[in-house]
Every structure is written in structure tokens, then in C-alpha cells.
Amino acid sequence: MSQTITIDPVTRLEGHGKVTIHLDEQGQVSDAHFHVTQVRGFERFAEGRPFYEMPSLMARICGICPVSHLIASAKACEAIMSIRIPHTAAQLRRMLNLAQMVQSHALSFFHLSSPDLLLGLDSDPAQRHIFGVAAARPELGRAGIALRRFGQHIIELLGNKRIHPGWVIPGGVTEPLAAAKRDEILAMIPEAYSNIKIALNWYKQIADSFQAEIEVFANFPSLFMGLINEDESIEFTDGALRIIDAKGAIIEDGITAARFTELIGEAVEPYSYTKFAYYKPLGYPQGSYRVGPLARLNIAQTMGTPLADIELKQFKLIALGPVHSSFHYHHARLIDILYGIEKIEQILTDPLILDKHVRATAGVNRLEGAGQAEAPRGTLMHNYKVDENGLITWANLVIATGQNNNAMNRGVLQAARHYIKDGKFTEGILNRVEAVVRTFDPCLSCSSHAFGQMPLHIALVSPAGEVLDTVTR
């Protein structure tokens, strides 16, 4: 008798997701899906709004990464205005984006994933959370909370609000940086360094003990995409996109936001509200690719900052060519954080960082514009069309989670096939299936919801609809 195992909701994610695992008559896994179960509709209800409202409107999509939406949206608006923003504004935005990356990665690594990594994937679910981590390794729990605060506090200093700051606008930013705020950020940097060092040292010690998980956590060859600078260094805010194949060969380079839709298509599957992005020349699903920390490190030849470069060299030793197992997203995330701290420090020493000229102005000069940036979890692209008065007539957002969607689904299937035999499973096994999704740190295109305390309800249902077994926590 075939069966379906449902994990609903998947816990310790940003947003609501569900996993279904289908078993055949022999109890072997025949298929598995990761479902995003809620529709948002931002693209539709942006229609008719003035384009210059878009950054603040789009930032409301998510409470974890409003900054990514602010930046991608502002850049799309600037394409419509046909302007280049002042140097200082670009630097300030870069710093804001990095601060958000640091806080979001800290949330993903420490609050959502470190319970699995420290306490074990089979540990008691009642203790498998950030407080459990803080009880077992207080310095690790403290480092995570402090790193998140570091990023959040910089966002608050720059944008006056930790969540949904309205500071980024089409043309630049609303206010220049004050010297006192610069000094406050600089004073926080030494502590941030020591916190990320604690995390990196600890992670590198324990990573080897997860060899079994590394083998089956979305471990397969795929394309990778991410932003990169002309000097081959990693980039989060400007630069252009590069796509490499599973062996590391460059197959597309210098992709500007204007060319994004020429190369990237979006497929729809009936089981999810999130679209499936793919590289058009290879078609769907062969052209599916991965974005985010792992992809960025696979693409970048250098981080461009000394400490992160040392870590990148070590990371590149994991595999000959691109690193394929999504388990290594965790490692890449920590290197991203280190880079973020170093880069913020560099930006603050820019002699023009306190310059008062932080905004360019213009009206509608083109009827279409696109902007791209790296969100913590991968590439984000906003594309708008406007009428001659600047009212939005069409909008499309390609989010990181959509670009990782195919890989997440393949990863869930890979892990389910490996762990579930003869229709038997334990809570620890299902937690591994969830943990595959967590490595990608998907933000299910929605605002932050409560997690951790959410009930996990697993039902084993027969084709006739009869509930054969349930596990609830």
C-alpha cells in the first residue's frame, strides 16, 4: 500500500513550508516535495502604485531581509530613472546590505541550525533550540545572539529602524552617515570578530562528524549563480552575475539586471506557490541552479578581505572544483559573516563615507527597469514596468528561494530516499529531511513567523485516507 508522510509545517524556517514524502507499495520513497503553502501577491498589488514607493512597499515582503528588497527595488527604480547614485550612497547601501547579511546568517546558523549541529539531529526535540544551545555551550549561544544584534544595530543606526528601515530610496539614501554613528559601528567590530571566530573554529571541529549527512544533504552537481566583481571578488550589492557549471567552468558572465530575464526563466509546479527558476539555454529542470552562500563561494576566486580570504582557501579544499553538498552552506554562511564584518570595517574607512551628497534625483526616463542584489540566501531580482507617469503596470520578483527551489526538492528526495527504508522512520530521520531544507535557509518570501514552538505534525496516511500513524511534538 502506498503512503504519504507529511511534515507540516517544517520547523525552524523563515516562513511556512511543508514536506510530503510519498512511499510506494514496498514502503520505499517514490517521490518527495517541498511545498511553499502561502501565496503573497505582492507583484499584483504593486500595480498602479508610483514606482518611487516600491522600495518601502517591497521591503514589507519580509521582516528578515527587508534590506535586500529595499536595495533590489531601489536599483530597479534607478534603472527606470536612468541614473547612477553618488559614491557615498552606494557605499552606505553596501554596508546596510552586509549588516543584514550578518544578522540573517546569524539567525540561520545559530538560532535555526546550530541546535541540530551541536545537540545532534536525533536529540530531544524539546531541547533542540537556541536556548538548548545556550545551555550546552553558553559562549556559542552568546556569540550567535551578539552577531545578530551587531547586524541589526547597524541597520538601526543607518536606517533608524531595525526592521523595514525606509532609508533606502530610489536615487540613494535619505540621510548621510553621522560621524558619531560611524564611530559607534567601528567600536562594535572587535567583538563581532571574536564572535565569528568562536563559531568558525567550533564549526570546523564538528563538520567532519557529519560526513554521513554531507553525503546526502542535497549533494549533487548543479549550476551555481551569484554576483561577482570585475576583480573576481565576492559581491553583494553591485557587480554582475556569473553562472558556473558543476565543474566550475564559467558558462555566463557579466549578467546585468537588464539581461536577467533573457537568461533566467521561471517554471511553475502545481504543489508549490514558489516558482522554480532555471537557466533558459538548458531548459527546465536541467537548467536549475543554486544561489546563496555556497554558490557565492563556489563562484568567487577571492573574498577581497584578508581574514575571509584565508577561510575561503580552506573552504576550497573541501572539493576539487565547486563544493556540491548543501550541508556546506553552513560553513559558507560563516565565511560570509566574517567577510561582512571585514568589509563593513573597510567601508567605514572610506574617506568619503561621511559625505553629505547621498541622493540623485530624476523622473521617469525609461519604462522598464531591473535591479539585482545578493540577499543573504541568494540572488534577488526586481523587475518593473511603468507608464509615462511612473505608475507600476507590471512587476516581477525573482527571489533566492525560488532559485534554490529545485535543489531543495531534489535534496529532500535524496535524503528521504537515503533514510526512509521499508516505510519506517523516526523523528530524527524526519528532522534530517527538514535539516536539508534548513541548509538553504529559505525565506519563504514572507515575513518572519514564530518558529521553534510550532507543532510538528506528521501523519502516515493510506491511499484511502486512513491515518495509519501520527507523530506530534
Place this chain on the structure above:
Amino acid sequence: MSPGVDVKTLVIDGKDVTGRSGQTILEIARENGIDIPTLCHLDGLGDVGACRLCLVEIKGSNKLQPACVTTVFESMEVSTQSDRLLKHRRTILELLFTERNHICSVCVANGNCELQSLGQSQGLTHVRLPYRNPDLHVDASHERFTIDHNRCILCTRCVRVCAEIEGAHVWDVMGRGIDSMIISDLNDPWGESSCTRCGKCVQVCPTGALFDKSKVGEAHPKYPDFLPYLNLMREAK
């Protein structure tokens, strides 16, 4: 007091006050530090009694009267803070919030909006009525300003300032009842209208319905205080 001035004595909220004949309850209340909430009233513009937020009780009358257009009479007893009035004011605000699309979090006037401030000061914790969510358009055809009908509460301050102060009378009201809309000229796009680009309407708009395009994304306080001075200077001429 100069001879010939007709002085009225009255009581507002238990306080003995005096005013001149022809003054409104609102004027005298404010002169005496008694707060009556208003939305369509603005110092320097003619009153129309459109928003009904300034309704007060007058002893001897079952009917509630708008303080902005009701003149005082001798021995009048006015109450401005009864439970009945507070309830009515909250209901009026609820009706305003449900009538069109007021989304404070993404509004240019967030933090500088009279409707939002009134919601807070009148203790409007939630809206009990269903939202109408009308599909209204935004006119961004003007070079400098935008009118977003979603945020318009039909207070007609813009109509009055344009007609009474600027003398252009670009703005007016079209339609009736719930279908009423603010229009420029004969329902032409604002950018193609006879607008003088003075911006007074933007400064007097209590919400984010009229705004300066260059202010989007930053604080957009309105500065309507110029009106009484403007009137004073014109009278002095």
C-alpha cells in the same frame, strides 16, 4: 472691550467662557484651551463641517452640532467630551479608515498624518466594520506632486485652499455620497490642468493623499501654518 461688541457668555465642559457674537464654538473652545478634535477644519480656510469629528452636545438640543460651524449664543451650555461623543468620533474614524485604503506602514505621511494621529488620540484600537477596499487610481501626471485617491478622506481642504487662497479653483468634488471624488479642472489629469504649481493643497492635505514626489521615502511633514499669516498679510494690504 470696545463699545458695540456683542459679548456672549457660555459654558463649555463646565468652564465659564466668553466670546464675541458670530464666533464658533470651536474658536472659543480653542481660545480657552479646550481641545475639540477636527479634521476638515484648518485655521485660515472657510469651514464646511464635512468631517463631523468636532460634533458637540448643546444643552436643550438632542441634535449634535459641529463646533466648527455652530456660532455661540448667550448662556449656551456645551459639552465636548461625553461618552456619546467619544463613541461617535471613534465611529467616524472607523468609517474613514474603512472607506478607502489607508495603509499607514507604507504611506508617505506615516508619522505626519492627521488621520493617523486622531486614531491614536481618540483611542481607536481596532476597526469593527468591514473594509471596502475600493479600486482607486493614483494621478502622478503632475511634474512635482501626486494625488493618491486611496488616502483621500474628502475633507476638501485642497478644494478650499485652491479656491479661497490661491484663487485658481483647480480642485473640486465630483459625484455624490460614497462615489465623491476630488478632481482637477473638469476631471482632467492634474498634470494637464490649470494648476499653478503653488503646492498649497499639498501642505494642507491632512493625510498622504497629496504629496510631494521628491519627499517619498523620507519624513514628509506638512506645513499648513502659513495660511493665517497669508490671510493677515493680505488683509493688511
